[in-house]
Amino acid sequence: MNQKALNALEYPKIIEKLTEKASSYIGKQLCKNLEPSTDLETIRLMQVQTKDALTRLFQKGSISFGNVKDIRGSLKRLEIGSALSIQEILAVCGLLENTSRVKTYSRKERNDLPGDSLDSMFDGLSPLTPLSTEIRRCILSEEEISDDASPALRQIRRNMKITNDRIHTQLAGLVNGSARTYLQDSVITMRNGRYCIPVKAEYKGQVPGMIHDQSSTGSTLFIEPMSVVKLNNDMRELELQEQKEIEVILADLSQQIATEQEAISLNLELMVQLDFIFARATLAMEMNASEPVFNDEGRINLKKARHPLINKKKVVPIDIRLGDEFDLLVITGPNTGGKTVSLKTVGLLTLMGQSGLHIPTLDRSELALFHEVYADIGDEQSIEQSLSTFSSHMTNIVSFLGKADRHSLVLFDELCSGTDPTEGAALAISILSYLHERGIRTMATTHYSELKVFALSASGIENACCEFDVETLSPTYRLLIGIPGKSNAFAISSKLGIPESIIEKAREQINEQDESFEDVLTSLEESRITIENERTEIAQYKLEIETLKKQLENKQEKLDVQKERIIRQANEEAHKVLQDAKDYADQTMKLFHKFHNEYVDTAAVERERQQLRQRLNKTEQKMAQPTPKKKPKKVLTAKDIHLGDTVRVLSMNLKGTVSTRPDSKGYLFVQMGIIRSKVHISDLELIDEPVITTPSLSKTGAGKIRMSKSASVSTEINLLGKTVDEAVAELDKYLDDAYIAHLKTVRIVHGKGTGALRKGVHNYLKRQKHVVSYRLGEFGEGDAGVTIVEFKK
Numbered sequence: 001m002n003q004k005a006l007n008a009l010e011y012p013k014i015i016e017k018l019t020e021k022a023s024s025y026i027g028k029q030l031c032k033n034l035e036p037s038t039d040l041e042t043i044r045l046m047q048v049q050t051k052d053a054l055t056r057l058f059q060k061g062s063i064s065f066g067n068v069k070d071i072r073g074s075l076k077r078l079e080i081g082s083a084l085s086i087q088e089i090l091a092v093c094g095l096l097e098n099t100s101r102v103k104t105y106s107r108k109e110r111n112d113l114p115g116d117s118l119d120s121m122f123d124g125l126s127p128l129t130p131l132s133t134e135i136r137r138c139i140l141s142e143e144e145i146s147d148d149a150s151p152a153l154r155q156i157r158r159n160m161k162i163t164n165d166r167i168h169t170q171l172a173g174l175v176n177g178s179a180r181t182y183l184q185d186s187v188i189t190m191r192n193g194r195y196c197i198p199v200k201a202e203y204k205g206q207v208p209g210m211i212h213d214q215s216s217t218g219s220t221l222f223i224e225p226m227s228v229v230k231l232n233n234d235m236r237e238l239e240l241q242e243q244k245e246i247e248v249i250l251a252d253l254s255q256q257i258a259t260e261q262e263a264i265s266l267n268l269e270l271m272v273q274l275d276f277i278f279a280r281a282t283l284a285m286e287m288n289a290s291e292p293v294f295n296d297e298g299r300i301n302l303k304k305a306r307h308p309l310i311n312k313k314k315v316v317p318i319d320i321r322l323g324d325e326f327d328l329l330v331i332t333g334p335n336t337g338g339k340t341v342s343l344k345t346v347g348l349l350t351l352m353g354q355s356g357l358h359i360p361t362l363d364r365s366e367l368a369l370f371h372e373v374y375a376d377i378g379d380e381q382s383i384e385q386s387l388s389t390f391s392s393h394m395t396n397i398v399s400f401l402g403k404a405d406r407h408s409l410v411l412f413d414e415l416c417s418g419t420d421p422t423e424g425a426a427l428a429i430s431i432l433s434y435l436h437e438r439g440i441r442t443m444a445t446t447h448y449s450e451l452k453v454f455a456l457s458a459s460g461i462e463n464a465c466c467e468f469d470v471e472t473l474s475p476t477y478r479l480l481i482g483i484p485g486k487s488n489a490f491a492i493s494s495k496l497g498i499p500e501s502i503i504e505k506a507r508e509q510i511n512e513q514d515e516s517f518e519d520v521l522t523s524l525e526e527s528r529i530t531i532e533n534e535r536t537e538i539a540q541y542k543l544e545i546e547t548l549k550k551q552l553e554n555k556q557e558k559l560d561v562q563k564e565r566i567i568r569q570a571n572e573e574a575h576k577v578l579q580d581a582k583d584y585a586d587q588t589m590k591l592f593h594k595f596h597n598e599y600v601d602t603a604a605v606e607r608e609r610q611q612l613r614q615r616l617n618k619t620e621q622k623m624a625q626p627t628p629k630k631k632p633k634k635v636l637t638a639k640d641i642h643l644g645d646t647v648r649v650l651s652m653n654l655k656g657t658v659s660t661r662p663d664s665k666g667y668l669f670v671q672m673g674i675i676r677s678k679v680h681i682s683d684l685e686l687i688d689e690p691v692i693t694t695p696s697l698s699k700t701g702a703g704k705i706r707m708s709k710s711a712s713v714s715t716e717i718n719l720l721g722k723t724v725d726e727a728v729a730e731l732d733k734y735l736d737d738a739y740i741a742h743l744k745t746v747r748i749v750h751g752k753g754t755g756a757l758r759k760g761v762h763n764y765l766k767r768q769k770h771v772v773s774y775r776l777g778e779f780g781e782g783d784a785g786v787t788i789v790e791f792k793k
Contacts, residue, residue: 001036001351004396005375009347009411013309018357021282024068026268027275036354038371043294045117046280046356051291052116053274053281054358062282063105065275066098068268075265078258083251087142092257092264093135099267100127102274118277121270126263131256138249145246153245160238167195167231174207174225182206184220193239194232196222280357288312289358292349292367298406298441299323300346303362307345308352312360318479320346322443323368326462328436329481330455331445333466339445340377340413342466342479346443347375347411368441370409374400377413390418397431404440412444415451425450436461636681638662648685649677655687713737716747724760731764739770739791747777748787761787 006012019031037043057063069091074084084092106122138149147154171188175197180186182203189196191212198220199207209225224232257264283289287308301324304317320342322329331339349359353367376396378389397412404410416428425448432451435442436458444451455463467478638661641647645658649670656672666681717734719727731748738746750757765774770792777786 001373002400005347005373006035006351008375008377009344009351009373010309011348011351014348014352014357017286018279018283021279021286022275023065023279024272024275026068026070026272027065027279030272030276031279034355036351036373037356038354038369040294040296040369043354043356043369047291047294047353047358048117049277050280050284050356050358052118053278054284055116056118057278057281057285060105063102063278065102065271065278066094068095068098068271068275071095071264071268075261078254078261083247083254084257086139086145086250089135089250089253089257090139090142093132093139095264095267095271096128096132099125099271100129100132102271103127118274121274124270125267126260128260128263128267131260134256135253138253145249149249150245153242153249156238156242156245160235160242163231163235163238167228167235170228170231171195171197171225174227179207179225189222191222191224193236194224195228196224199223284358287358287360289360290363290365292353292359292361292365294353294367294369296369297323298327298368298370298439299366300350300368300441301366302346302349302359303365305345305349305365306360307341308348308360310341316478317361318342318345319481320479321481322346323441326460327439328432328442328455328461329444329464330432330451330461331443331464331466331479332447332452338466338479342464343377343411343413343443343445347373347377347409350409368409369407370441371405371407372400372403373409373411374404375411375413376415377411390416393418401431401434404435404438406439408440410435410440410442412442412446415444415446417447421448424448429454432461433458636684636686638666638681640686641668641681641684646687648687649679649683650685651679651683652677713741713743715743715745716749718749719757719761720749720751722757724757727757728760728764731761735768735771735789743791744793745788745790747782748789749782749785750787752783752785758784758787765789 015032015034018034019028022028022031037046071088071091074088074091077084103122103125106118106125138146140146145153147157168188174180175183175186175188179197179199182199184198184200187198189198194212196212197207198215199222201214201219201221204211204221204223207223207225209223209227210229211221211223213222214220289308300320300322302318302320305320306312306315306317316338318338320329331342333339349361350367350370350373352359354369359365359367376393378393393416400408400410412431415431416424418424419427428444428446428448428451432442432444432454452463455461462481463483464479464481465483467480641658641662643658643661646655647658647670648655649672652672654672654675656670656675656677658668659671659676660669662668662681667678668681669676669678670684713734715738717731719731722730727750735746748761750761752758762774765771765787772790772792774787774789776784777788781788
């Protein structure tokens with residue numbers, strides 16, 4: 001891809017965003033060097049990898065590959081037998097530990113889950129846990145080797161500690177003893193790796209030893225006393241032994257790394273590749289992007305495409321097609337209306353897709369494989385365009401006109417602007433015709449009316465426009481394919497306050513053909529708006545019909561269930577009736593046999609016959625379906641309905657409460673449990689509920705209240721397991737309901753336990769005026785675990 005097109009379409013900004021998502025240095029370098037591919041198989045593989053990584057991110061959350069350092073140089077040194085430094089060995093250890101974390105992340109929760117394109121890469125990782133554990137055992141940090149790295153190092157450091165203690169003991173004796181008066185300060189210091197004491201210059205003869213340094217003024221000499229010279233020599237020798245042993249340890253670790261060099265090198269390569277892939281997936285997640293479908297037929301079909309560099313909360317999604325019914329799209333419309341954004345969106349999403357990146361569109365959007373993208377895009381929005389600007393654009397166009405072929409995508413922004421309109425329009429038509437004849441996929445934005453006519457008159461070429469709202473003088477940024485854009489210059493000027501006489505004079509300056517063409521565009525725009533409004537209404541009607549259809553299906557399903565239940569009950573009743581009849585018949589036959597064999601009084605036979613007739617009559621009464629007498633339904637008016645009235649909604653056979661007054665059309669809201677529905681007054685039936693008068697409410701003027709759930713309140717309340725506050729709150733409501741229901745006594749179950757709940761209940765009962773007395777339960781009533789309360793009459 002040519003670099004000029006990449007810059008014009010702002011592809012480097014996408015690469016910057018991608019680079020930020022990578023964790024490792026090498027991964028960031030892969031992101032920075034990412035360029036669009038022209039190999040279809042490579043593109044599809046990269047897209048699948050991005051999709052699979054995105055799926056894992058959604059399932060398991062984010063993943064970090066850590067600060068994987070570039071250890072390729074260290075591995076090369078191992079090949080020639082060199083030993084690695086502490087920093088290099090720790091870098092290898094860091095890679096192995098990161099590899100272990102990534103390997104753990106890749107494990108599937110179930111073995112039956114399907115595999116993906118990343119499985120082979122994850123499977124190729126080798127954490128080499130024993131090696132990383134050994135490195136961490138030996139090396140504590142970049143400056144410190146562990147004492148346990150080897151037995152020899154442990155012994156050397158033990159000897160160093162003993163020698164160091166002896167040196168400090170000797171020097172402490174001098175500093176705090178015989179040499180104290182000769183010292184500048186009572187401290188022990190170190191010069192050139194040897195322990196010394198600061199002696200005043202005039203007393204240097206009083207402290208025999210080796211002078212290693214002096215102060216800047218010369219008043220202090222740093223002397224190593226003769227008594228510690230041998231100890232210091234021993235310490236220096238031990239330090240050299242320590243350094244030599246450390247080199248042995250590092251060499252041994254380097255040898256162990258060299259043994260696993262091939263696996264470590266593969267780990268590095270796979271970790272970097274995975275870092276690169278998951279960076280692409282993280283960018284896709286941030287952009288809410290999806291995998292495009294690629295084809296090599298030059299067909300583009302972007303659904304709800306968004307420019308990835310514009311805030312996704314502000315950008316207006318657009319639908320763009322190219323390469324199916326037409327291979328040349330001419331976009332017209334007002335300035336700042338989104339023409340250039342539409343152009344850049346197509347170009348940039350094409351480059352992103354061919355780079356293995358997901359694109360911010362709906363699923364199943366299509367992109368074509370292009371070997372080259374040519375773009376002539378610049379800030380051509382100014383009314384002051386010079387010849388040099390026109391020349392520079394023409395130079396750019398000339399540079400790729402001869403190179404473009406059927407596998408190229410060509411993008412023009414304000415083609416041939418900046419020169420005489422008549423000549424510019426003619427030249428633009430000629431350039432577009434040249435590209436169209438060669439079957440090159442092309443998109444161009446323009447202000448020229450001649451290009452609108454050109455697109456209307458030629459086959460394989462389509463108009464498009466960026467919608468503009470004349471009423472608000474603002475663009476909607478919607479791209480409408482198949483409709484040429486209208487100038488709107490006169491309408492905008494009129495809205496902004498230009499006198500109508502000036503606008504009419506301007507209309508006279510344009511020829512009749514142009515005016516007629518603008519009228520046609522106006523008519524098309526009005527027709528389009530009408531059709532879109534009708535489509536919206538049809539969609540709403542479809543939604544309503546679908547909702548009604550579902551309601552009808554649900555109702556029919558309920559009716560079928562009720563029908564089956566009624567039939568089943570009827571069959572059971574019929575079976576029972578038949579069984580009774582059979583029993584009666586058996587008994588009758590026994591009696592007849594008895595009467596036949598024995599002498600029986602005629603009166604006894606008649607009594608048995610009467611009893612049998614009564615049983616049959618009872619059976620007939622059970623089987624008969626009583627026909628209820630229908631009362632004439634009272635037609636309700638708005639005057640009959642009051643807020644709070646209890647009514648029955650006939651169509652739903654539900655009881656509810658009136659919550660609003662009827663409106664002018666007779667509609668009102670009824671609250672039926674948790675359902676609040678708007679119904680017509682003709683669908684309601686008033687329900688007369690019994691009322692009761694209570695002593696507590698008669699004094700307040702409330703008079704009568706409707707029968708509530710207190711009429712069926714239980715004679716017992718269970719407070720077990722509740723805190724005192726919870727129990728008192730529940731008890732307060734219960735006692736009110738019980739008193740209103742005219743219960744004489746109630747039973748409170750509070751349990752024995754610690755007695756706190758019982759005490760809290762009794763304290764509350766002491767303050768209740770409508771409680772005459774209370775006592776603990778007796779034997780058989782629950783003992784001390786319950787309290788019996790008696791109300792006032």
